[in-house]
Amino acid sequence: MSDEVMRAEHISKGFGPVRALTDINLSVRRGEILGLIGDNGAGKSTLIKILTGFHQPDGGRLLFEGQPVQLKSVTHARSMGIETVFQDLAMVNDLPVYLNLHLNKELVHKPLPFLKRKEMKRRAREALDAVGINIPSVTAEVGRLSGGQRQAIAVARSVYSNNAKLLLLDEPLAAMGAKEGGLILRLLAQLKQRGDIAIILIAHNYSQVVDVCDRVNLLQHGEITFDKASGETSVAELLELVHAEYRVNTAT
Template identity: 80%
Template sequence: MTAEPGAEVVRVEGISKSFGPVTALADVNLHVRRGEVLGLIGDNGAGKSTLIKILTGYHQPDGGHIIFEGEPVTLKSVVHARSLGIETVFQDLAMIDDLPVYLNLHLNRELTHRPFPFLHRREMKRRAREALDSIGIDIPSVTAEVGMLSGGQRQAIAVARSVYSKAKLMLLDEPLAAMGAKESAVILRVLQELKRRGDIAIILIAHNYGQVMDVCDRVNLLQHGEITFDRLAGETSVAELLDLVNAEYRLGGGH
């Protein structure tokens, strides 16, 4: 049974962002708790990726506030956000194909034999296997090159890297895009396991509303630069979500 979500990890209030004459975000209010998976949906160009990039410190908002673990913060950079425990898994993975799984898990966090600058490969392999097993990721060997793995396995490793990095907030930007049902199932199983553990807040951007309903606790719809819909997944349906998004086209607001 999934634990009840814990304390609030992040809250954004009145976030706005423009790029020249184009308003990407107008007045976004959103929150997510520890152990909760929040599904963030919306049409292409709705501002979802812009919001994620603000939460990672890549973009600075023009207005509004971010509260992280109860304290107001100004995310100065991606490095600053990561130091707080904000990790992102993008659709285009930041992985090195010809490096093995265990080294990809330790990118920029390599272990060495102190005081000598030699890689502690045995310990990195042990920790990599432990990290993968802890969230149910089935990779036959941590010495396999990442480039030889399936898309689902690669995404799962990217998620595991965030968990291994002690993430408090994990942002997943279209992790299931261009994946078949079997590969998507790998990621959905990992997200279910993270939800069961209850120690990370997750925001998931996805276009497949069926998958959103399968794994998310709550759903937010981003339209016209604002969150226009916030409801528990158990209190809505794929049909309702489709109606809400398609209504914009019927009113002439679609692209």
């Protein structure tokens, strides 16, 4: 019980007439990677944005480390150790790589509020090297990098946060080539081994989900309709679940 990092109870969220989430119940533990799957538009990103304080739910509640919590903003969630790699990346395109890596946690010389640029550049290089992805220069503007490189920076930023307790990854592999995607998967496996962080990973590639995740949840019709350990399911079963829905839809 004390290992539970985040729990969502009866979470609902609508956008005007769209009922994106109706009754979400989900939990994730320290040292666990939870895979979240579901069709396009199922509400996965909406759920992640609630878990990171970007959206407020219409109903239900969140418990962080066993305590009910109302996340007021992404910054508030971050201060509690909730780090997110958004699908639509929250990066500032006209700032260089190293400043993006330090957004909202710029190092300053105390008591004078000058940015410690040299130190930030050194740490940025260290974080990127740890991820193992080749970004030529930490002073390059992020807007000029490829989608995969931008996602790698976002992953490095989250992972390098010292106080991360919950890491939320919204399709971090989507824009990556096979090599970069493999590096990120290896990094997730390393984080899992550390054992002190809970991870929720959204991915559309079911074989990656079964490989890297401990447990899989399926989001359908605004609810979690399936919750199994990866070892007890298979790519075939996950495909069948989603396809079965298509068959029902086309039959009616």
